Amino acid sequence: MKVQALVAVGALSLASCATQDGGSVFPNLFEPAPTSAVEALNRYYEDFPESQLPKAPEGLPLPASDAVISRVLVASCNDEELESPTLARLAEEDADLFLMIGDNVYGDRDGRNYAINDVELTELRESFSDLKDRPEFQAVRAKFPMMVAWDDHDMGQNDGGKDFPFKALAERVHETFWGLTDEDVGQWPGTYYARAFGPEGKRVQVIVLDTRFFRSELTPTDEYGAVGKERYMPPPAGAYQDMLGSAQWTWLQNQLQAPADIRLVVSSIQVMPTTHGWEAWSTMPEERQRLFDMIKKTGADGVVFLSGDRHTGFIYEERGVLPYAANELTASSLNVSFATETSERDTRQIGAGFPPENYGAVEIDWDAKKISLVLKDTNGQTARRNDIAFSEIGVD
Incomplete structure (x- = not known):
């Protein structure tokens, strides 16, 4: 039985419940009764007490809009219940910005978030609370300005998408923890946002996508565990699937038309590879092509994709899918x-x-006109590297 069905009765019953602070879930007695479980949940979540939402230690402000960015660190998949020597090593680096791009916590390990009795995402909130107390995390918060993306485990459901019934509260947990509630991203559904740094000729745009909140259900594999079909596969011909949702697609088109020299497009799941059957844009080939076509249509030069999720580091390069x-x-x-x-x-x-x-590093040498994608091991030593001339990614 799907999670939505499991929570329906319990969610609707919240209409007569009280929040942990004693306030009515639906304080307006004249407001019409909810017509669905999702509506009931979302009303409940609107009044969920902020005091119950963990917050990260205060971080550094983002670089100024005219600040030249030359080094960006990238990392994902951090179990808050375990020590993280690699994160501690990352905190010793020098960089202008740190992107923590998904599975920043594992808030669904105990399985409680699938159950009707955990509509308050207890485990997820505990996971973020544990993260804020980790000394390695406190070190990076004190050292680097940060931008963040979420993935399935910090949304609260393994491989979850738009049908996860508790996603509205998960979004509040995410945006409250990272201090995004009062930012533009806090004013719309989903966790996508973008920022740009540097003057004309040295402008870096960071576009953080949300590949969870709006994503359609994936197509299960017909050969579980088989190489290239491990968990998922592309849908049958003619099936409709959506990765980003209409509002985010429109927003992305506008962002790609904004002036920038280098565009770091953050996707929590991989964009380019097509040979595995784990979560990736390749499970939705038409959406993957839509992304490439949008980059072409908008004339957006300098796009570099950044991803996490896979518990393995990779560097990719391909010609022909973009100009x-x-x-x-x-x-x-x-x-x-x-x-x-x-x-x-x-x-x-x-x-x-x-x-x-x-962990990864994006190194931009504005004088030599090259960008380097680097994977570093737990000791900070370079494990993989690709040096790319600006001219190879359409940048003058």
């Missing part, structure tokens, strides 16, 4: 490594995948 070489850096994971080697090989890969704990 210039398409490049992607997958940095994963900080402290949830499952192997030391991988046989996975995509024709787009630059070198072998790197499964040990890792």
Whole structure:
């Protein structure tokens, strides 16, 4: 039975409940009764007490809009219940910005978020509370300005998408923790946002996508565990699926038309590879092509994709899908490594995948007119690297 059905009766019953602070869930007695479980939940979540939502230690402000950005750190997949020497090592780096791009906590490990009796996402909130107390995390908050994306485990449902019934509260947890409630992203459904830094000729735009809140249900594999079909596969011909939702697609089109020289497009799941059956844009080929076509149509030069999720680091490069070489850096994971080697090989890969704990760096040399995508191991040593001339990604 789907989660939505499981929670329907309990969610509607919230109409007569009280919040933890003793306030009425629906304080306006003349407001019409909710017509669905989702509406009931969302009304309840609007009044969920902020005092019950954990907040990260206060971080540094983002760089000024005219600040030149030359080094950006990237990381994902951090289990807040475990020590993270790799995150501690990352905190010793020098950088202008740190992007924490998904599975920043694992808030669904106990499975309670699938149950009707955890509509308040107890485990997820506990996970963020644990993260804020981690000394490694406190070190990076004190060291770097940060931008963040979420993925399934910090939304609260493994491989979850738009049908996750508790996503409205999960969004509040995310935006409250990261101090985004009063930002533009806090004013619309979903967690996508963008910022730009630097003057004309040295402008870096960071576009953080939300590949969860609006994403359609994935197509299950017909051969579980088979190489290339591990969990999911593309849908049958003619099936409709959506990765970003109409509002976010429109927003992205506008962002791609904004002036920028280098555009770091953050997707919590991988964009370019097509040879595996784990979550990725390749499970929705038409949406993947829609992304490439939008970049072409808007004339957006300098796009580089950044992703996480895979518990293995990868660097990719491919020609032909964009007007210039398409490049992607997958940095994963900080402290949830499952192997030391991988046989996975995509024709787009630059070198072998790197499964040990890792983080990434985007190094921009404005004088030499090149950008480097770097994977670093837990000791801060370079494990993989791809140096790219600006001219290869359409930048003068």
